[in-house]
Amino acid sequence: MAHGRPGLTGPLAAAALPLGFLAVFFLWPVAAIVRLGLGPGLGAVLTAPRTWEVVGFTLGQAAAATAVAVVTGLPVAFLLARTSLRGNGFVRAAVMVPFVLPTVVVGLAFRSLFGEGGPLAIVLANAFFNVAVVARTVAALWSHVDRRAEDAARSLGASRLRTFTSVTLPVLRPAISSAAAVVFLFCATSFGVVLLLGGGEYATLETEIYLRTVQLFDLTGAAALSLLQIASVVAVLVLGAFLRRRSTALRLRGRADTTRRPAGGEWAVVAAAYLVVLALLVPIASLVAKSFESGLDGYRALGGTGFRGSLQVTGWDAVLNSLRAATDATVLALVLGGISCIALVTLGRSRARPSLVEGIDTALMLPLGVSAVTVGFGYLITLHLLPGDLRTSPLLVPLAQALVVTPLVIRTLLPVLRSIDTRLRQAAATLGATPLRVWREVDLPLAARSLVAATAFAYAVALGEFGATSFLARPESATLPVVIGRLVARPGELNNQMAYACCTLLMLVTVAIVIVVDRLRVGTVGEF
Amino acid sequence: MLQITDLTVRYGRQTAVDAVDLRIADGEVLALLGPSGCGKSTLLRAVAGLEPADGAISWDGADLSGVPVHRRGFGLVFQDGQLFPHRNVADNVAFGLRMAGAARPERDRRVDELLDLVGLSGFGARRVTELSGGEQQRVALARALAPRPRLLLLDEPLSALDRSLREHLAIDLSRLLRDSKTTALVVTHDHDEAFTLADRVAVMRSGRIVQTGNPDQVWRHPTDEDTARFLGCSTFIDAPAKDGVVQTDFGPIALNVPDGTTHLGLRPSALRVGPGPISGLAQAVVHRRDHVRVTVKTGDQEVDAVAGVTTAPSPGEQIHLELDPDGVAVVG
Numbered sequence: 001m002a003h004g005r006p007g008l009t010g011p012l013a014a015a016a017l018p019l020g021f022l023a024v025f026f027l028w029p030v031a032a033i034v035r036l037g038l039g040p041g042l043g044a045v046l047t048a049p050r051t052w053e054v055v056g057f058t059l060g061q062a063a064a065a066t067a068v069a070v071v072t073g074l075p076v077a078f079l080l081a082r083t084s085l086r087g088n089g090f091v092r093a094a095v096m097v098p099f100v101l102p103t104v105v106v107g108l109a110f111r112s113l114f115g116e117g118g119p120l121a122i123v124l125a126n127a128f129f130n131v132a133v134v135a136r137t138v139a140a141l142w143s144h145v146d147r148r149a150e151d152a153a154r155s156l157g158a159s160r161l162r163t164f165t166s167v168t169l170p171v172l173r174p175a176i177s178s179a180a181a182v183v184f185l186f187c188a189t190s191f192g193v194v195l196l197l198g199g200g201e202y203a204t205l206e207t208e209i210y211l212r213t214v215q216l217f218d219l220t221g222a223a224a225l226s227l228l229q230i231a232s233v234v235a236v237l238v239l240g241a242f243l244r245r246r247s248t249a250l251r252l253r254g255r256a257d258t259t260r261r262p263a264g265g266e267w268a269v270v271a272a273a274y275l276v277v278l279a280l281l282v283p284i285a286s287l288v289a290k291s292f293e294s295g296l297d298g299y300r301a302l303g304g305t306g307f308r309g310s311l312q313v314t315g316w317d318a319v320l321n322s323l324r325a326a327t328d329a330t331v332l333a334l335v336l337g338g339i340s341c342i343a344l345v346t347l348g349r350s351r352a353r354p355s356l357v358e359g360i361d362t363a364l365m366l367p368l369g370v371s372a373v374t375v376g377f378g379y380l381i382t383l384h385l386l387p388g389d390l391r392t393s394p395l396l397v398p399l400a401q402a403l404v405v406t407p408l409v410i411r412t413l414l415p416v417l418r419s420i421d422t423r424l425r426q427a428a429a430t431l432g433a434t435p436l437r438v439w440r441e442v443d444l445p446l447a448a449r450s451l452v453a454a455t456a457f458a459y460a461v462a463l464g465e466f467g468a469t470s471f472l473a474r475p476e477s478a479t480l481p482v483v484i485g486r487l488v489a490r491p492g493e494l495n496n497q498m499a500y501a502c503c504t505l506l507m508l509v510t511v512a513i514v515i516v517v518d519r520l521r522v523g524t525v526g527e528f
Numbered sequence: 529m530l531q532i533t534d535l536t537v538r539y540g541r542q543t544a545v546d547a548v549d550l551r552i553a554d555g556e557v558l559a560l561l562g563p564s565g566c567g568k569s570t571l572l573r574a575v576a577g578l579e580p581a582d583g584a585i586s587w588d589g590a591d592l593s594g595v596p597v598h599r600r601g602f603g604l605v606f607q608d609g610q611l612f613p614h615r616n617v618a619d620n621v622a623f624g625l626r627m628a629g630a631a632r633p634e635r636d637r638r639v640d641e642l643l644d645l646v647g648l649s650g651f652g653a654r655r656v657t658e659l660s661g662g663e664q665q666r667v668a669l670a671r672a673l674a675p676r677p678r679l680l681l682l683d684e685p686l687s688a689l690d691r692s693l694r695e696h697l698a699i700d701l702s703r704l705l706r707d708s709k710t711t712a713l714v715v716t717h718d719h720d721e722a723f724t725l726a727d728r729v730a731v732m733r734s735g736r737i738v739q740t741g742n743p744d745q746v747w748r749h750p751t752d753e754d755t756a757r758f759l760g761c762s763t764f765i766d767a768p769a770k771d772g773v774v775q776t777d778f779g780p781i782a783l784n785v786p787d788g789t790t791h792l793g794l795r796p797s798a799l800r801v802g803p804g805p806i807s808g809l810a811q812a813v814v815h816r817r818d819h820v821r822v823t824v825k826t827g828d829q830e831v832d833a834v835a836g837v838t839t840a841p842s843p844g845e846q847i848h849l850e851l852d853p854d855g856v857a858v859v860g
Binding site: 162421423426427428429430431432433434435437441442446515 | 601606627840
């Protein structure tokens, strides 16, 4: 038997680490919640009219926000994919900012616009986040679709609109439906935005779980709601996978020969895209303006603990807590995500069954689908059983954040690693490079930019993580988003100003990160 | 010396390479020639150690099973170069030397030497993405040769290039392989390429080696009709032979074959428009680069023939055909 392709043992052993992490820090807590939820509380929760009101609102606002995100995202996708206008680089970055902004920041930004919030504010805020997902996912496909099919349709007498609906749209459908499924998921599990804009009146499953756990101590009720949430998330994931399956093979072109200067009616679409970008900047500008409303008071207040000691830490302590936790979480996510990617890529190249690779891939994406609040809640009821009670460990928050961030690292790195031609690695091997050396000499340099982008992206998201962190952070280790959440929940104008100042700080970091990522020109960030 | 014994590669139920025996002597260039999908690239990849296979591959008597790709010391050139895009030309060529732990001065010297050899002196600092297809392929060759491989494996090395460049580079490559006394296995579907490069040709079909021999042998005596067809024969006839002369319908031809019935394969160039015993009706006339291809109906069969560009008939014209022994192959 001559030596051939890589065996399965190595990569499977490598995959065991992230999968083990997933089992202990995700499946176990979630399973514990499921068990708790299946108890006697389930019947009571399922028959309560309040439950179905919450479910209805959760799905309704998610559907509305998804529709808004798709409608506003498409013109931007057109602008990015089909035109060669000068400002496209700026648009690409500007659209990305909201996606990386912490949810509490967005919540507060919309509060600064809409006063106390309400359903409209919730829908718009959730859409605001996700325009980037639609624009970037669709543009990624669109920029590689052969333009000549459209030219052929036009030459056969179809109008521009007709060409779009009968030629372009069917081709883009897989990207649109895939993006829509992800956006729906994000909106349905959105926590910070709803907590800040719902004003106690409007609740989603996510905020309801939080309220029942933290304020009403109704653990079984909360668990039953988590169960309902998991069920609906799984349903959406399955639907999304089904829609992706039906995508057809496309004739893809290089990016350059699909862009041109817009002509005629296309300018209207371009104008719409610019309008969307402008609209995205409004909440951000409003937030910054609000933080300076009473001069620098908000920023000065960062040295203290808020109005009448609303907090147990100062604003600057929270900044340090945030940076520390996000650093730990990013390192953890890079290790886990890196190992996962190596395992998945190696398995993909081996003779492993594709369904096995796909299965592991999907499993690693699961945390993306299950709400952070559920995970945080799950930690509270399981992790004390581990040796050296993790619930009091400073590692708890980074662990939870890493769980949320790792799928994003994988989604950014994996496509790049997968796109490296196997023969390039084989060329290195025939030149005497050991398998480890091949990774160092070929894969690592080729994926370096994506690695930096993934790091920055992971850091930004960890920094802004709110759902799980608000469950797990102890008062003295509160991060910025948690502090913001507490500040706005307490009375006092000083608290508000301080919250706006915190938001502006967080946003500055986020914008800096987006600029770094954009400079690296890595295409896979924020694409699904 | 490379010795392949009873080598079999299976993909699931499909057998890509079927019990192949092959030997390449030191300094010999062997071309593995066959239509696409015949398993020739798979065989090459198995030799490189990139494909799990049953059977034995040995070098100078030492069994290579269990020796991973990077320890085999076999260089590989892909159809499309596969240069490392993040390294410049010199770093690509130096890669194998670096893996072998060669010192910097020696590396630099060898890189210059090889760039010189492939006609790219002074290209060291260029980005590989800026090179033309032909230049990339030259760099790939230099990269593979730099660590002085025991055996060079070339997988359709010229197929991605356009025709004039391909012919030009084939001659260069042939000289380069001979000058450096490289032992090489070239996989190709192009018989011009195989015959230009190789000392010996192995014809492969459906996973099996059906014939090996020097280019002239294979060209003149294809082992069966399928091989003859692959090597350009389009008309097949049976004719009686006696005392070294074969009497065909198109006229007599001197061939060193035993008496009795001979099976002949005719390439289009075997039949020329000119004074001959057989006449026919020109059906289709197609201009090629340096000749004209004519489809001729004679009796109840259609045959391919050639004509000079200036003397080409028009479709529908009545013409005569004469036999050119150069285009005739003895099949079997």
